[in-house]
Amino acid sequence: MNTTTQPVLFTQEEVADLKKEIGTDSLMGQTIEKLKAELNTYMAMPIDVPGHGEAGGYEHNKHKQNYQYINLAGRLFLITEDEKYAKFTAALLSEYADKYLKFGFHIQRNTNPPGRLFHQILNEHMWLMYASLGYSCISAWLSEQERAHIVDNLFKPMLEMFTVKYGHDFDRIHNHGIWAVAAVGICGIVIGERKYLEMSVYGLNGDGETGGFLAQISQLFAPSGYYMEGPYYHRFAIRPLAVFAEVIHRHMPEVDIYNYKGQVIKQTTQALLATAYPNGEFPALNDASHTMGITDMGAVVAVSMYFKRYGFDKNLVGMADIQQQVWLNACGLALSRAHQAEDNVEPPFWPSVELNEGEKGDRGAQGFLRMQGKDKDIYQLAMNYGQHGMDHGHFDTLGISFFNRGQEVLREYGFARWVNIEPKFGGRYLDENKSYARQTISHNAVTVDEQCQNNFDIERADIVHGTPHFFIGEGTELQAMSAFANQHYPDTGMQRTVMMLKTDLLENPVLIDLYRLTSEGAHQYDYSHQYQGQIIRTNFDYKTNTELHPLGGNFGYQYLWNLARGEVKGSALVSWVQGNSYYTWHGACAAADSEVIFTQTGANDPQFNLRHETSFIMRTTGKDMLFASALETHGYFNEAVEASVDARGKLHCIEVLGHNEIGSVVRVTGDNACLTVMVSNQPNVTETTEHQIEINDTTYSWKGCLAVKQETK
Known part of the structure; x- marks a missing residue:
């Protein structure tokens, strides 16, 4: 069976550096302890892979929690070498492999096509991306038979559904599309089939223009980096964008993804962060939660990625201080070390900015003015x-x-x-x-x-x-x-x-x-x-x-x-x-x-x-x-x-x-x-x-x- 046994987002040297953070009071040390406590609590409950349910109901939330903790347990297994995390990840993935093809498809209730786990395929894309990342951390620990069971009965059927059955949706230039290409590309690396990585980067037609990650980041954002649906959906799209960019950087260096199209990833990440209020919350522009802010995991990942790949910025250190956590990988470690080295971390004070809109930057703008009062407020x-x-x-x-x-x-x-x-x-x-x-x-x-x-x-x-x-x-x-x-x-x-x-x-x-x-x-x-x-x-x-x-x-x-x-x-x-x-x-x-x-x-x-x-x-x-x-x-x-x-x-x-x-x-x-x-x-x-x-x-x-x-x- 052609499958990789290497973690997608970690090298041996990076894992060794992360181990040194365990028990420290750095942001990375605090992140590890916080995530361990959350995971240990979840692992104390019986494993449950439920069937279909309503959007927002128990089944939906359980599948969501499961993929989040598959990813987390895999990473913590690498860093702590505690086999209980590998056993949990393997058991949960194996049960999904046992049941996935038996679920059938949800009844379609809106314009989004349904999956076998969720009412819309978007959530299934999210599931696959996280599950693939977690699996990559334990694949070397698994037996050949266990790997084959998970890949043949879970990952490959998902890949076929995303790229064939719902191929018309795969190349959609939309925040949903970024999740689709990230999930398929990462899973393709995990199972050792590079064609899926190529497909995710360049689209089903292979031209990098009609679909795929390069088309997404080229067409979805204005030249300023602003995303037209507003910060709420921007922070949702930035999570797979940052994760997949880091994957491409490591596994397809010839793309030079962090410099692609005039550093579009830098532009769009900075545009998102520049919209935030000084307390870290995002303005509720367009459809948006009034409580969404930079503590959302998408923003946490983006801040860590941005710091590692584009250099020191005191505003990013200030944002990390508000977040009180970092991304659990080498990008987050770089930011954690910078935060620890600062004697006095100040709140972020981004400059005033006018973020143009439209693919050519000629469809108006969003304006953000910032000024400090005499009391520094x-x-x-x-x-x-x-x-x-x-x-x-x-x-x-x-x-x-x-x-x-x-x-x-x-x-x-x-x-x-x-x-x-x-x-x-x-x-x-x-x-x-x-x-x-x-x-x-x-x-x-x-x-x-x-x-x-x-x-x-x-x-x-x-x-x-x-x-x-x-x-x-x-x-x-x-x-x-x-x-x-x-x-x-x-x-x-x-x-x-x-x-x-x-x-x-x-x-x-x-x-x-x-x-x-x-x-x-x-x-x-x-x-x-x-x-x-x-x-x-x-x-x-x-x-x-x-x-x-x-x-x-x-x-x-x-x-x-x-x-x-x-x-x-x-x-x-x-x-x-x-x-x-x-x-x-x-x-x-x-x-x-x-x-x-x-x-x-x-x-x-x-x-x-x-x-x-x-x-x-x-x-x-x-x-x-x-x-x-x-x-x-x-x-x-x-x-x-x-x-x-x-x-x-x-x-x-x-x-x-x-x-x-x-x-x-x-x-x-x-x-x-x-x-x-x-x-x-x-x-x-x-x-x-x-x-x-x-x-x-x-x-x-x-x-x-x-x-x-x-x-x-």
Whole structure:
């Protein structure tokens, strides 16, 4: 029988180095002890290879746990030389080999083809990749007869199913496709049939363009490395990408995979890590969990791989400190040693970045601004002005999220799904994902006429995108980004400019936001802010509704309780406390009158599928319109010690002075000073573009994309 008996991801020298880490307090030592404890607990339970079950049910989760611990037990056998791990791995794989061909196929319930173990073939790809890695660690320990039983009754039938029965799905350029090629390629090495490795790298046609790993990494990511479905699915795709890249590096060095296509693997890994908030969580862009972050195993593997293959970066050391674990191989060991050598590990502080989208980088972008406050706290502002994100995309072009003081302040809802909670629709996406979570009103954006962008038409949304206007990401006192979205609502153009400004007038950077809309006809505009916390005060009277009704009838409005609303003349103020911080929002629009509406999810939700989230909406009507707001972070609150400091901010109001096709001018007034903010509205603005606007007999002039003038009262 032609089969290899060498571990796929370990050399003898690397195993010897890893053995030295056992019992140490390094990240690698801690990782080994943590994984040993987890595995020992799992091994204490009887081995179980169940049949079919629901997605997210016991059978699904048991198969998932089994493949994870097959991989882990194999690695720990190599490192510890404890035969109990080899025996466990062998027994579990042998039982799968006994039963696999007897299971039959699941009933197909969606567009994904079913497997024998899982309801969709994606999960079977994951199973094979992990099981192959674990098997490779014990194959030399197994007898020839044991190897033949596992290969002939388990691995080969899987390979035939993936590349023949479901060959049409194997070359799919998608995050599922990366799992497919990684599983088949690694298994091909394990059983000594290199044709499967070649097939996985170059595709079924062997051209490296219509399918296979090289096509995946060439076509799935933008030149910036950004993955259009967002960080949640990017971290899912990065796990097989990083694992298979390391396998190719070791077993097919002629490909030079880490330098392929201008180091695309470096680009895409860096792009993923650069989206993370300072606390390690990912913004919930598109369909996404609100709790997913860099502690996910995909990100752990990616950080270790990136460090080993592309060199030292203190941000990676900082991320490893948040992760408190490393990948259990030579890549992780390199990162662990670097972490141990640092006297003071600082939190990661990635530079501000604009990540272009589309295969050629010409379909908009995602912008991420980062600035440190005077107390070294990291502020992060993200804006979406790129592509829709395929079937997982949200209709929120020009939507923003904002993070500081360890928490998301202007929040993304993410997906409507309770992952792997079987009673909640099998843990799958809920109907409310389409009817609320993906709607424009559930985001920090402007909704026009209570409609969704692109009328919630995915096919139409996929052919339009935002247009970058300017991006200023290097300043320590002022950073800004601006973009247009002129094809997302009928007869309505949109432009949003957001900036973080640090001034001696305030203790913390302030977020300033200008959202401009243009139209030939009048529309209702809803300028929405998703927040979390307790309202402290407002500067306008509002009426609370003792009898609750939904705010609207469709496009997500049907899920919003109309809690309270009040009329506003001039500048509105809404202040709330979240965690230990106070936030005060000042908002105004170009119209003479507006109103602020307070909402909470929960209407028309009899099964309590939605989280209870709150928002406030500034509503007005008109043709051309400019919304402007300033969000101030201030003070300190600690209920445990009954401390409250600076519960009122230093800003007083914001005014829209004027706007036209040349530019927009707003004024922010605070204690003893005011700021005049002037922003270009010209699409082709450069650093040398001259601007001049006359408003109420006053001329405002500036050069470049924007200017901020500070005056003392």
